[in-house]
Amino acid sequence: MRFESEAADLVPEWHASPVRRRALAVLLAKRFKNACATRDLRIDAGGQEILRRSSCEVGEDGSVVFRLGAQLPGHGRRIAGRQAARLLCEALPDAADAALAVGEEEAERWVRHADDVAALREAVAAAGLVAFVADGSMLARRSGVDDRPLESGVPFASPESMAVEFTLPHAGTVRGMGIGPGITLIVGGGFHGKSTLLRALESGVWDHVPGDGRDLVVADPSAVKIRAEDGRAVTGVDVHAFVDHLPSGEDTRRFTTANASGSTSQAASVVEALEAGSRVLLIDEDTAATNLMIRDARMQELVAKDREPLTPLVDLVRSMADDHGVATILVMGGSGDYMDVADRVVLMDAYRPEDVTARARALAAEPTGRKVEAEGFRMPRARVVDPRSVSSEARGRQKIRADGTDGLRFGESEVDVRSVEQITDHSMTSGIGLAIEAAVRRGWIDGEATIAQFLGRMEAELESGGEAELLRIRDVDFALPRRYEVAATLNRIRELRVRRAEE
Ligand code: ADP
Ligand code: MG
Numbered sequence: 001m002r003f004e005s006e007a008a009d010l011v012p013e014w015h016a017s018p019v020r021r022r023a024l025a026v027l028l029a030k031r032f033k034n035a036c037a038t039r040d041l042r043i044d045a046g047g048q049e050i051l052r053r054s055s056c057e058v059g060e061d062g063s064v065v066f067r068l069g070a071q072l073p074g075h076g077r078r079i080a081g082r083q084a085a086r087l088l089c090e091a092l093p094d095a096a097d098a099a100l101a102v103g104e105e106e107a108e109r110w111v112r113h114a115d116d117v118a119a120l121r122e123a124v125a126a127a128g129l130v131a132f133v134a135d136g137s138m139l140a141r142r143s144g145v146d147d148r149p150l151e152s153g154v155p156f157a158s159p160e161s162m163a164v165e166f167t168l169p170h171a172g173t174v175r176g177m178g179i180g181p182g183i184t185l186i187v188g189g190g191f192h193g194k195s196t197l198l199r200a201l202e203s204g205v206w207d208h209v210p211g212d213g214r215d216l217v218v219a220d221p222s223a224v225k226i227r228a229e230d231g232r233a234v235t236g237v238d239v240h241a242f243v244d245h246l247p248s249g250e251d252t253r254r255f256t257t258a259n260a261s262g263s264t265s266q267a268a269s270v271v272e273a274l275e276a277g278s279r280v281l282l283i284d285e286d287t288a289a290t291n292l293m294i295r296d297a298r299m300q301e302l303v304a305k306d307r308e309p310l311t312p313l314v315d316l317v318r319s320m321a322d323d324h325g326v327a328t329i330l331v332m333g334g335s336g337d338y339m340d341v342a343d344r345v346v347l348m349d350a351y352r353p354e355d356v357t358a359r360a361r362a363l364a365a366e367p368t369g370r371k372v373e374a375e376g377f378r379m380p381r382a383r384v385v386d387p388r389s390v391s392s393e394a395r396g397r398q399k400i401r402a403d404g405t406d407g408l409r410f411g412e413s414e415v416d417v418r419s420v421e422q423i424t425d426h427s428m429t430s431g432i433g434l435a436i437e438a439a440v441r442r443g444w445i446d447g448e449a450t451i452a453q454f455l456g457r458m459e460a461e462l463e464s465g466g467e468a469e470l471l472r473i474r475d476v477d478f479a480l481p482r483r484y485e486v487a488a489t490l491n492r493i494r495e496l497r498v499r500r501a502e503e
Helices: 018-035 081-100 104-126 194-203 262-276 297-302 317-324 357-365 426-441 451-463 466-473 483-490
Strands: 056-058 064-066 131-134 141-143 146-149 163-168 172-179 183-188 217-219 223-226 234-237 255-257 280-284 327-331 344-349 352-355 383-385 400-402 407-410 413-416 498-500
Touching: 018 056, 018 064, 018 081, 018 104, 064 081, 104 131, 104 163, 104 217, 131 194, 183 194, 183 317, 194 217, 194 223, 194 280, 194 327, 194 344, 223 262, 234 262, 234 498, 255 262, 262 451, 262 483, 317 327, 344 357, 383 451, 407 426, 426 451, 426 466, 426 483, 451 466, 451 483
Parallel strands: 183 327, 183 344, 223 280, 280 327
Antiparallel strands: 056 064, 131 172, 131 217, 141 146, 163 172, 234 255, 344 352, 383 498, 400 407, 407 413
């Protein structure tokens, strides 16, 4: 349903920039949803994130397109004509009119918020920080299935030593905790808010609706959540830095398995994220493989290094940061070994962060007898995807279908993306499926370009007019993903075939 700018009648300043148009489109989709008097009209209004969605687009000229589903009333296979006419000729335009009759106060709140977050992201990057959490933020959610802010929670307050201030165009000066590059360790007792902070950072790659509580929480746009995921498929990934001399004698420079273990799956996910261009890794002990994270002095004594295929991350993160500019933010309440390598240590105490870096340094000065197990980290070599292995068409299968956030079908084959935690919802899963299909059809995946090259190309193409690009593949609800979600999904396709790029 399309409204030309005269009909939509929006104030020109509201759609004066891409970030404003994106925010306004989300607002209009949400208003449309609220205005729907009937369940037979369904619009994808999304959750707490502000994403580019197919459900509503605001054009540069102020035109508005709504794309939604209508369930035509009927009896058996016959459509009830009069009711259907009412739905399409009354309920539908009524909802659209109500959505477009947005008041000045509400619209201004959304577009100003969009300006502020965009300015904050720029300022945070310019300050050399990888993340920022504003004072007063509410990071906790109502429940595991309700992503709205916890109303009675403890608001965030930065420790003095980590506090930074930025001036935003509308909100003025905001203060909060700035997280710099290198290695950041989040410690604290169980149930003190560590994972909640990390989850807010994971979500900080997206903008949020005003009033979300994470309004001014931002993370580096390349931040990727890494976790263990036993059972996943891995195809030709160089996990050698983490996994060497397997008992099977397999070459871990091109590690392939249909059934990875906790540790090898996590190692593969780290390497794949770096290959896709991520420079900030987010890891939570709750979902990490312990044997890939740490090995303490006693275990080093008991099990000889040549009997242990794994090199723990604790011995690699320093080189990742120093030699390759990869920052790591990790939650680790159960082991002190990361104090040896951390640049800063944040203690969560009853949901309040404290800077305990100095105390951690003093503790780390006492040797534990632990030996460093690696010389350094080498960036993975680039891989090239065989387009035939990921094309649903070439395999004689037509449909890409998203089955909730947890799975994606490529024809008959299922891609399990349940552990790709930054995928926000069903529509993003669809967007990923369409993006991969577009990449094959348009030749961004051409059997020559490396994964990073094709992702760069795809990102540029989707940035300008991605909605139209993906709608050409299939007319379904979708949200535009980042390159990292696309890469993570691609890497989980069980039929994937890759080759090493020539040096
Ligand atoms: P940890 O990872 O340290 O064990 P979690 O982050 O899982 O702790 O938080 C434990 C509980 O506390 C969760 O139910 C979470 O929603 C709640 N919580 C987290 N932060 C806050 C806060 N700022 N105010 C109130 N409750 C919070
Ligand atoms: Mg936790």
